[in-house]
Every structure is written in C-alpha cells, then in structure tokens.
Amino acid sequence: MTNLTEFKRWENGISRMHFPKWEELPSLGLYVDQVAAVINEYLTSLGMEPLTKSMINNYVKKKTIQAPIKKKYAVNQIVDLLLIGFFKNTFTINDIRQGILQVTTKDYPKQAYDRFVEVLNARLRNEPIPTNPNFNSSNEQLMVLGIDAVLAGLKARYLLEIMANSNETEED
Numbered sequence: 001m002t003n004l005t006e007f008k009r010w011e012n013g014i015s016r017m018h019f020p021k022w023e024e025l026p027s028l029g030l031y032v033d034q035v036a037a038v039i040n041e042y043l044t045s046l047g048m049e050p051l052t053k054s055m056i057n058n059y060v061k062k063k064t065i066q067a068p069i070k071k072k073y074a075v076n077q078i079v080d081l082l083l084i085g086f087f088k089n090t091f092t093i094n095d096i097r098q099g100i101l102q103v104t105t106k107d108y109p110k111q112a113y114d115r116f117v118e119v120l121n122a123r124l125r126n127e128p129i130p131t132n133p134n135f136n137s138s139n140e141q142l143m144v145l146g147i148d149a150v151l152a153g154l155k156a157r158y159l160l161e162i163m164a165n166s167n168e169t170e171e172d
Contacts, residue, residue: 003166007159010047015125017045019082019117022075022110029072032056038078043085047158051085059084064093079113086120090150099142106136119143123151 019042026038032053040050059065065080073081080100087096103112115135122129129144 003159003162006162007155010158010162011155014046017042017124019120019124021114021117022079025075025078027075029069029074030078031071032068032073035073035078035081039081039085042082046086047154048085049089051081056081059093064097076109079109083113083116087146087150090153091146099146103136103139103142106139111135112139115140116143116147120147123147 026034030038036051036053036056044050056065059081060067064084065077068074068077083100084093084096087099091099103116107115115132118132119129119140123144132140
C-alpha cells in the first residue's frame with residue numbers, strides 16, 4: 001500500500017467521526033475518570049492525545065476550567081475539556097481560553113459549542129459548512145481557522161508518521 005493510499009484510508013476513517021453536540025453529552029454530573037473516558041472517546045478517534053485525570057485536575061487547579069461541584073463535572077465543563085483537548089496540540093491553553101471567551105461573549109456557550117461541532121463535523125467530512133445567519137460571522141471565522149489549523153497539523157503529522165514508518169520520502 002502506498003503512503004497516500006494509507007493516508008486517504010485514514011482520512012476517510014476520520015471523515016466518519018462525529019463530534020457530539022451539547023445535547024448528546026452526558027447531562028448528569030460525572031466524576032473525573034468518567035469525564036476522561038467520554039472526552040478521550042472523541043479525541044483518540046481522531047488520533048489525538050488523550051486527556052488524563054491529572055491533566056484535568058491541573059486545569060481545575062489552574063482555573064482553566066471551573067471546579068467540579070462535589071467532585072462532579074457538568075456539561076459546560078465537559079465542553080471546555082473537549083475544546084481544550086481538541087486545540088491543545090496547536091494552540092496554548094491561554095489562547096484556547098481566550099478563544100472560548102471571545103466566542104461566548106456574543107453567543108451563548110451552548111449555541112457556540114453546537115456551531116463549533118457543525119463546522120468541525122463538516123470539515124471532517126470535507127463538506128461545505130452549513131450556513132447559520134444567526135451566528136456571529138467573526139466568531140465563525142475564528143472557529144473555521146482554528147479547526148483548519150488543528151486538522152492540517154493532525155493530517156501532516158499522520159502523513160509524516162506513515163512516511164517515516166515506510167522510509168518512503170518520495171511522492172507516490
């Protein structure tokens with residue numbers, strides 16, 4: 001199998017990946033190990049580094065995300081962790097927090113997150129982004145650029161890994 005054939009097969013696999021909308025996430029409070037399992041199901045299916053319980057606890061300690069109530073995490077904290085996990089290999093935690101704050105100043109967190117999911121899922125499938133005239137256009141552009149940067153890095157790293165494993169550096 002050639003490098004590009006293997007890459008296209010992988011790319012086809014991630015095109016079937018579906019990031020969850022707000023309503024699809026667990027609505028009952030979850031403990032940190034349950035949160036990690038939910039988040040990592042989505043991150044690892046894209047070939048991304050999983051979040052550990054220690055990482056999640058550090059995000060709480062550093063006030064990157066809100067502290068859980070009675071050790072249970074709510075949907076908004078799960079969303080923050082999904083976004084951090086998705087963007088952390090491309091952007092700093094500070095940039096991610098700033099982006100989240102920027103987007104949620106003009107749109108409610110649920111609407112902003114669901115729009116992020118619509119854009120991400122369309123990009124994963126190489127489909128046009130569904131229009132949404134009710135969503136702030138600057139926020140949308142920020143999301144598109146951020147998602148494209150992460151996906152481009154992910155794809156480049158995967159192709160490089162394939163090429164390195166096969167010792168093939170020429171174009172197929």
